[in-house]
Amino acid sequence: MVRRGEFALIETLFAPLTRGDSRALGLADDAAVLGTEGLGDLVVSVDGLVSGVHFLPDDPPGTIAAKCLRVNLSDMAAMGAKPVAAFLSACLSPTLDDRWLEAFTEGLRADLQTYSFSLLGGDTTSTPGPASFSITILGSVAPGAALRRSGARMGDDLWVSGTVGDGALGLRVLQGPLFGLPEVHRMHLIDRYRKPQPRVALGLMLSGGTEEKSGRLATACMDISDGLLADAAHVAKASDVALEIWAPDLPLSEAAADLVADDPTLFDLVLGGGDDYELLFTAPPENREAILAAGQGTDTLVTRLGRVVEGAGARILDIDGVEIALAKPGWSHDG
Structure with missing residues (x-):
């Protein structure tokens, strides 16, 4: 089983998901930089999905990526906010090879394009346990207009x-x-x-x-x-x-x-x-x-x-x- 290293993974699979957004800094720094001028109130949410709990281990990787993003988008919808950026933390189990990860990122890419925003950063690590994915999502809403x-x-x-x-x-x-x-x-x-x-x-x-x-x-x-x-x-x-x-x-x-x-x-x-x-x-x-x-x-x-x-x-x-x-x-x- 072949799986590329962390930096190759970021460069070849995750960096293209930024779609050239300069705020991501090419995923080459420790964080993204977002200005808030004109954005209104910034809305932030995070949700994680764990294999065997929130999705089945044999679910197609593209649908796992879509669900990971969409449950966070649902939080933005509940607040009445427009999604602005996403950050992905991926804990990868030894069973996930390059082919699996390519299908996962393709599912993520398709949804980011559908909902018109970008991945601006994140983190990858390995785990001996089940795979898990967590997305932090940022959104904007007019001052004082967020739904509660x-x-x-x-x-x-x-x-x-x-x-x-x-x-x-x-x-x-x-x-x-x-x-x-x-x-x-x-x-x-x-x-x-x-x-x-x-x-x-x-x-x-x-x-x-x-x-x-x-x-x-x-x-x-x-x-x-x-x-x-x-x-x-x-x-x-x-x-x-x-x-x-x-x-x-x-x-x-x-x-x-x-x-x-x-x-x-x-x-x-x-x-x-x-x-x-x-x-x-x-x-x-x-x-x-x-x-x-x-x-x-x-x-x-x-x-x-x-x-x-x-x-x-x-x-x-x-x-x-x-x-x-x-x-x-x-x-x-x-x-």
Whole structure:
């Protein structure tokens, strides 16, 4: 097995991802230099992915790279920020050879081009354990316009982008067969697990983009990574309110809806499995038409699926208004 050395790896594979951006300094120094004049507020986030935890060891390397970048882009979307630059830390296991790394960087290159920003630096090291990749991402938003989890207000609507449950169901498909699942549904769910769709354009519209705080549509926002119900509880806690979610209005893909209809026990997984990377946000009722227009303008499904009420926590209600209890309301990072 052949794998080039650290500096050759940087020069031949990672340096081209800067796309000639002078702020990267050719990846030849200890850090990148970014001016903030005209950028507004600088938004910084970091997420790491570990083999066997956040992706499967035999997942295609290009999709691993895409997921690593996209979960960070989802954080930018949740803040209503525009991505500016990324920094990659790669801990490489002995099993990853040049061919694997070339496919990984090609996946990263394609997504950086799609989302119009660059890799400006990072670090590589070897590990005897499972491979892991961490991206630090920088974004910009107008001064004071960044979306927070703590802004939900009594009487606000609760909205979600896209469909929920596909990522968790995609992992279930990869871990073992779900009998009777059409191939087109199988591939849809796997793709949603491997390559989330960060709602960057929608997030920019919810925050007002480059406008001041007064131009934003949403009062609170976060991305769904730990499961819809668990992350709704995070918004509720941060905002000191309660969130009601209406089960009949949950937006499900055709694949997810068919699976739940055949096996209702999968409903818990749809709500608590995580890996959706959709936006969960609150907004006043007077912004409904503008939010629907934002969804249409960004080619993103947006669904009003609940409301902000008095109390604490988050709960999901059936068609009769009775709370539905879940065995596992969300993903835990405790081990």
